[in-house]
Amino acid sequence: MTRAPSYREATARHRVAGLLDAGTFVEWVGPGARATSPHLAALGSPVSFDDGVVVGEGRLAGERVLVIAQEGLFNGGAVGEVHGAKIRGAFERACTQPPRAVVFCIDSGGVRLHEANAGLLAISEIMRALFAAQSAGIPVWALVGGSCGAFGGMGIVARLCDAVVMSEEGRLGLSGPEVIETVKGVEEFDARDRALVWRVTGGKIRRTLGEATHLVEDNLVAFREAVVALLAAGQGPVPFTLETLQASQARLEARTAWDAALRDGQSLWDRLGLADAALMETEQFNRRLQEVS
Amino acid sequence: MESFDLELPARAPGAAPGTAALYGVVSSGNLEVLVEAGPSPDRCRFHVETSAHGFTDVWQAVLADFAASHRVGGLSFSIHDAGATPAVVSLRLAQAVQSLEAP
Amino acid sequence: MSAPDRSRAWNQEACRRAERLARSARWRRGKEVACGDMVSLLESVLEPGDRVCLEGNNQKQADFLAASLAACSPQRVHDLHLVQSVLALPEHMELFEKGIARRLDFSFSGPQSHRLARLVQARAIEIGAIHTYLELFGRYFIDLTPQVCLIAAQAADAAGNLYLGPNTEDTPVIVEATAFKSGLVIAQVNERCDTLPRVDVPADWVDCFVVAPSPNHIEPLFTRDPAHITEIQVLMAMMALKGIYAEYGVERLNHGIGFDTAAIELLLPTYGEQLGLKGRVARHWALNPHPTLIPAIEAGFVERVHSFGSEVGMEAYVAARPDVFFTGPDGSLRSNRAFCQTAGLYACDLFIGSTLQMDLEGNSSTATLGRITGFGGAPNMGSDARGRRHASPPWLKAGRERSGSDRFIRGQKLVVQMVETWQEPHHPTFVERLDAWQLQQDMDMALPPIMIYGDDVSHVVTEEGIANLLLCRTPEERAQAIRGVAGYTPVGRARDRRLVENLRDRGIIRRPEDLGIDVRDATRDLLAARSIKDLVRASGGLYQPPKQFRNW
Amino acid sequence: MRDDKSALFARLFPAGHDVTCEAQVLQGWGDAGDGRVHVVGTTDHAAIDTRIALDLARAVLAAVAQDGGGAPRPIVFIADTQGQALSRREELLGLNGYFAHLARCVHLARQQGHRLVTLIDGEAVSGGFLAFGLLGDAIVALPGAEVRVMDLRAMARITRIPLERLTELAHTSPVFAPGAENYWRMGGIHALWAPQEDRGAALRALCAEAGTEDQRARLGAERGGRRLALAIARQVRDAA
The missing domain is CATH 3.40.1080.10 (Glutaconate Coenzyme A-transferase)
Structure with missing residues (x-):
């Protein structure tokens, strides 16, 4: 009995290997370079040979793509100085040696607190480098299905990407539920109510809102197929001009105007006639969502 | 963090890695091991950095058993450990060697 | 012979009962x-x-x-x-x-x-x-x-x-x-x-x-999220299935509630199927309706389950599988701890569970300093019922192994302790002396709080191998057999290597390779379900996990 | 508008200004002596929610629209934020997406030729700051400005590193402790304005000098606060 390996359970390296055509991956500043974090070491925390992120390039369905994959299990995929610099460098490389696309496997809670200032600046630099790659005509596609999801600054970065492929198990947001619960109380957000956490930040609600552009099953094959489809569609970066941003502005203003009682994805699904969305299989959900929208 | 080095006799030839290969992840109860070519074909080297203090003798016993039961001559293993049990250490090392043999 | 005592009232309890009821009438x-x-x-x-x-x-x-x-x-x-x-x-x-x-x-x-x-x-x-x-x-x-x-x-x-x-x-x-x-x-x-x-x-x-103003609280105590099962637990589950379940043909059994045994449940439809064990092992269970049992039920391994209690979220699934579970005419589960404990003690051939500490006699305890927990179902399930009379192949085989000859008058229940050698750094599972002895002194108890007595234990399974204590002939052999699977704990490292190798030659200790198991095959991909959602899928949507276990 | 912001604008824009403040969002224009610039920002340590993010984005888009066809004038961001709003509803709406939208608007302005100058006056904390102020071409901290991700006490709790150790290390390393000075050393802030600084002149100079390249990693390396970021990024960019 063999099953497609879970994307969520795979390590960053396994994700890269599972997404790309076999044997095509070339890593830059790989673990042998020992570019570890001096800041973690100074605080007596364990370091990793790749500082929790894999960057390199390979072929996907024959096309050359640049791949960035964060390791969610190492310090929550959080961005420190080296980790952030590797990602930034990868986007800069996308401008100088353009790949067909950048595939960005985000799995991160945001800034690494042990080197918080460096992490915050790194994320800002990543944002600017990402814009530059898009301006150079390279589409950037985020894959969000790891155990840390995409939160904090990396939640913002994910939404700068031209496509966001999520699994139902993936999560996308800004502040983690634990932070909100700690500061605002359990009535505001019960972080232990996992079903609620996913109804607010999980893949299905993000897809419902259009924030995720694709919802796939939690396995490497499904994620790979989604990227292959994006390649096949010849999709480039989503252009942004005054007009497109004004349109986004109008869309978001309409969403903010939703009544204040709307605090749970379930009420949104109820309104859309997708009351049992949480229980649907991915394929059925995608079909039903298309029918109602 | 605590660190130490260890060099042990080992059966040659081990599969020589083309490039450095990393196996495992540094997370609670887990470790990563970087396998590279070492200097001598009949010895293997270990460098261990671990967050669990006071276990050097246990590590040495685990690594000695590993070196005795696998063909790892000519290899160098660098380990970042975040409190893995000996069982996990042995398993990761075995997996790392396997991934070298069958890339 | 004296006449009955007519002066004594023989219904004083009933009278007291009547008085109590009378006092309560106004409420x-x-x-x-x-x-x-x-x-x-x-x-x-x-x-x-x-x-x-x-x-x-x-x-x-x-x-x-x-x-x-x-x-x-x-x-x-x-x-x-x-x-x-x-x-x-x-x-x-x-x-x-x-x-x-x-x-x-x-x-x-x-x-x-x-x-x-x-x-x-x-x-x-x-x-x-x-x-x-x-x-x-x-x-x-x-x-x-x-x-x-x-x-x-x-x-x-x-x-x-x-x-x-x-x-x-x-x-x-x-x-x-x-x-x-x-x-x-x-x-x-x-x-x-x-x-x-x-x-x-x-x-x-x-x-x-x-x-009551609000429904009585029910804890989902028996739900184990497969996402938390480790490769080491998969490895131990493979060893248990191949080295014990298959070897003895264990058809009637009880499982503990840990992740180790959840791994066995989830390996039945995959590894168990590969070993050709369907219909040969794990058919009749004394067990709560563990969600992790769903894949094995659906795969046709499990024929019958009697339960001590129930499990939150399993109601609809149980109702839809009346051939497997004991349900009332209404379809809901009828559980009963007294009967199920009796079943576990007398009608099962194997108990397998985990513990926090084990000594060299095989005594185990979950009692640690400053806590008085008691032991739940393990002491009854994990003991050999000496009053048992009916025979079964695993009971006879174990009895034969214990007696060391073909002339024996009693079989033996398989009582298996399945533990990793370390609980966490600084907490080895195997110890020279149980904390229970200290606890006995501190709490001024007559005896140390031992969960399962060593002389009831038949096998110890760790990531290092299986020790068959039935085959040990002396207390020394027994101690070395335990040391021989105690890994790199101080107890394990104090083994006599020559004696342990001898025990291995005699099949008393069996390593994964002795069982034909490659440790590198022990991956989570072997689990029939890797997440709670997989369990829901396996149940055809009938299992409805509590909200704290869902990530959708 | 609070007095402190009025005083700030009076010193920044000696040649005149008109900045309105509505529900913690600042918008208008000011003249530091060489023509009008756009002013967009937040005040009173705003917790940035979807509404504020949209107001800021609208103001930026309006500036771009206004100068379309003509000469794009600088946009001066006033950053005073305690970070993002913490609320379940905001998360449900996808606050991160609103921030991304705001960031895109800022980047559009840069592409259209607007110079972007950020003045930190008050607080600048992580998420809220990332979405606009931190994207400026030049970033300046005013006296008393606090820049941080998280205070050391909370950091100690979450990382389980003793507070004493963090406090001690903060003396030698700018990498995790709060403080505008630390951000300056790391290249994240281009300049720290002294209390007596001629604000108008300094702002004029900034608007004239600000380039559109991201120079922060280079500055961080030069100032010794961030030794690896530039080098590692280069290694990746140029790897064979």
């Missing part, structure tokens, strides 16, 4: 009591020194009645003797802190174990004994019969008939012991119905009931 309408009157009712019926069973189970708690009892005036209600299997609620401890209760006989105190230890040390509580479940239930009928029991049920009708719902657990045995010895049975129910789905306790055994 009842028929049998129904209003929530707000429950404290007054309890104060009117209880007498100092009464033996009381305040139903506390692993899962189901008579929480409203516990809170009501704790709210009674200690001037009116005091020095009670609590006889109940589990202390789970803070209110249970409050009873002792306030002096409402003084003496305790029990089995298990999981969540309250620290507080209980403090009370004992402060001499605010007298502990009779920490029992096994069956032992305590037995004493309900001998010398610990409750005068009043406070129980939890799902629903009552106007007459006071009770429907217990799927989580029956201890209720029948408590009610039986109390009602038929002139005791008072007081029930809290979640709802009043005109017609009950089925009658589990007839109204004439019930004296009062109250519709």
